[in-house]
Amino acid sequence: MNVRVRYGPSPTGEPHVGNIRTALFDWLLARRFGGQFIVRIEDTDQSRAVEGAEQLILDALTWLGLDWDEGPDVGGPYAPYRQSERLPMYVEAARRLIDEGKAYRCVCSPERLDALRKSQQKAKQPPGYDRRCRGLNCSPDEPHVVRLAMPLEGDTIVNDYLRGDVSFQNALLDDHVLLKRDGFPTYHLASVVDDHHMQITHVIRGEEWLSSAPRHIQTYAALGWQEPAWVHIPIIRGPDKGKLSKRHGATSIRQYAEEGYLPEALLNFLALLGWSKDETTTIMSCAEITEAFDLDGLGLSSAMFDIERLREMNARYIRDLEPSDFLRRGRPHLETRIGRTIADDDLDRLLLIAPAIQERVKLLPEFADYTDFFFTDGPLDYDNAELMGRAYRNKPWAALESVEASLKTLRSIDEADWTTPALEAALRDLAGQRGEKPGALFTPIRVAATGKRIAPPLFETLETLGRPVTVERLNAAAERLARPDD
């Protein structure tokens, strides 16, 4: 199967999950069948253009691992890949259509169009241009738009790849604008002209375009071109059930990156929104998805974006990371927390405890919560209530006694024996001797060592922290208990 697909973002802002999923399906189809994935910037609406947006779009694709074969930055055989740089092609197409009587200039003023719309509204008639200029051969010297002369009767059949034939009555479609007053094309013209010239085989786009597909099909017909395969994929819905949009829950890709989602997790999640491999598989690498991807696996009903599911999938991906890889991905968040950079060697101290942390972290920034105390020099920030825990609640003297016992035990362990198994054996033994539950003994140690009630497993933590720091922090805790809060 020959496949050439394009992703046509408008540089009006950052891409969000809704439109990046379209890019993903484009990319998957291209990679699966050895075709080309093309990025084409659709910047014909000058008023909505946002400075720098194009780069943000490319960055988002790169972050997700979606590489492109042709595009505005890398060029390609059908360059340029920005619509604003392809204006002559649209003008030429429009001119040809006018010459052949398939399109016409329309000099109707915006005011007239406005009045027309209002009167139609009042008369409860279907809105649309009344074709007043059709057949009038308006002068090219006056300000004008170019409209397509749509068929007046009959039906236009959209052969949608997923839905089959969808038929629209031509009588209900008006003569839409191809070229605007400023000489820029509308989406309707530009996408058709470009898709044809760029030899696009499959137009994959959101279902919201299905109702304008007949216009595109008529444009292809008027130009005498062969139409591509139409693949209208279901819309992604937000929590309010409506189309996911910037106003309603659509988060930019960059934001997901900042919140600590892994690109591979987001990719897996997005692929499963509307597509499935089989009855049981949910966790798939990008390579596995690519290998299994097929348009026939796409569903027809719109899916809701369930952030909770994404979170869990992300947690799963984090757990499955190689520990050293995990540390490197978490590092920036830790550095932000402690306000300084961490060298590789220093980071690798955490290798021992990394797997335990991976089990706990759902979003990358949480990495800092489980590791910042390893890199803190001064006194830890916690209060005595935390230190005493449930077992010693309101009993500072008992807590002090416990901490001192732990200290004594820990001091008895040599630097050379300062390992997780030895620490665990010694402290469990101590709990047994004292006849108390392990939890009662361990809680003050944990808080003293980490400054937190919720922390990674204790013994690995102490080993990683090292003997001197552990002893120092327990000493500090003992002092605090001896000197009650003011």
Place this chain on the structure above:
RNA sequence: GGCCCCAUCGUCUAGAGGCCUAGGACGCCAGCCUUUCAAGCUGGUAGCACGGGUUCGAAUCCCGUUGGGGCCA
């Protein structure tokens, strides 16, 4: 309002006439494990929107209703 699309657990989905006593995943609930928090393990909860057909047989095909969504305004 007109046109169009869609319809399986709360969510994502499997299912293309008998393999369905409707499967999986996330969530949720319970239990186990347990040094906090997690993870893990075991079990459980929950769905074919409704009504008509077609058929020996329908989640699966057809029609209608209802509901949701999209586009145009």
